Amino acid sequence: MLKKASGILLSVLLMVSCSQTGQNQNNDISQLNQDSTISSKSKFSKPNVILMESPNQNDRPSGVRPDTIILHHTASAAEAKNIGKFFQNPESKVSAHYTVDRTGYVVQSVDDSKRSWHAGKSQFQGRENVNDFSIGIEICNIGDNKDPYPDAEYDSIIKLVGYLMTQYNIPAKNITRHKDIALPAGRKDDTSESFSVQRVLNGVHELLNGTYKPTIKTEKALSYPDFREVKLDEKLNLKEIADSYLDAETRWEELLLLNPSLNEKSVLQSGTKIKLPLNFKYWEQLKK
Numbered sequence: 001m002l003k004k005a006s007g008i009l010l011s012v013l014l015m016v017s018c019s020q021t022g023q024n025q026n027n028d029i030s031q032l033n034q035d036s037t038i039s040s041k042s043k044f045s046k047p048n049v050i051l052m053e054s055p056n057q058n059d060r061p062s063g064v065r066p067d068t069i070i071l072h073h074t075a076s077a078a079e080a081k082n083i084g085k086f087f088q089n090p091e092s093k094v095s096a097h098y099t100v101d102r103t104g105y106v107v108q109s110v111d112d113s114k115r116s117w118h119a120g121k122s123q124f125q126g127r128e129n130v131n132d133f134s135i136g137i138e139i140c141n142i143g144d145n146k147d148p149y150p151d152a153e154y155d156s157i158i159k160l161v162g163y164l165m166t167q168y169n170i171p172a173k174n175i176t177r178h179k180d181i182a183l184p185a186g187r188k189d190d191t192s193e194s195f196s197v198q199r200v201l202n203g204v205h206e207l208l209n210g211t212y213k214p215t216i217k218t219e220k221a222l223s224y225p226d227f228r229e230v231k232l233d234e235k236l237n238l239k240e241i242a243d244s245y246l247d248a249e250t251r252w253e254e255l256l257l258l259n260p261s262l263n264e265k266s267v268l269q270s271g272t273k274i275k276l277p278l279n280f281k282y283w284e285q286l287k288k
């Protein structure tokens with residue numbers, strides 16, 4: 001039975017790989033029968049997590065189970081525990097179910113059965129309020145399209161996504177990115193261009209057929225400055241900048257500390273350069 005079940009899963013995931021190149025749209029794994037789900041569960045135990053429960057959560061609508069996974073980047077140099085700490089502050093008003101660190105450890109902030117606050121105004125497959133039916137995964141990365149996602153980080157994402165897909169019968173076409181579901185379109189840019197969803201799906205596929213070999217090298221710890229500078233590509237006020245570039249509207253006041261020429265009513269034209277925080281130093285200054 002186990003062999004048969006993994007065979008079904010394998011063929012479904014093969015279809016998924018094809019669909020990424022537009023060859024096949026029939027990639028729904030929701031047709032798995034109950035036995036095969038149980039068998040696949042035995043292959044994918046839940047990865048170890050560090051629990052840091054966030055108050056920024058509420059109940060999912062009655063009867064709704066997660067059927068979608070939204071991938072985010074943290075837009076920060078901070079490690080996952082510091083992101084978890086930010087989610088524990090009620091003033092941040094945001095959270096995600098999981099945060100994956102560059103070194104591979106995983107922080108869980110919200111139970112899968114609850115609704116975490118990661119997607120904001122959003123739509124997926126014609127359904128609004130994606131937080132209602134999704135699981136949010138934050139991936140530590142500064143989000144400049146150049147910052148690499150280390151192998152250890154990919155390895156943990158693959159194991160976590162594989163676990164969630166089999167646990168909740170989530171079809172591979174429902175693994176998506178914040179930038180693909182945010183409203184209005186273009187509001188978000190995560191995950192950055194240097195992240196490959198296909199690599200995650202390939203890894204899950206290999207996990208299922210027993211050929212997965214994590215490529216974990218000893219990598220030099222990356223070091224980051226306290227901020228980075230970006231050139232805005234549209235006209236935005238400070239809350240919109242924090243929402244777009246820091247993935248949390250509530251972080252807008254940090255921009256005032258880093259850019260002393262601005263005030264809370266500033267509206268910046270397209271092409272304006274602005275400094276963005278890469279850690280929580282400024283947030284902590286404000287919240288003292």
Ligand SMILES: [Zn+2]
Binds near residue numbers: 071072118178188247
């Ligand atoms: Zn996001």
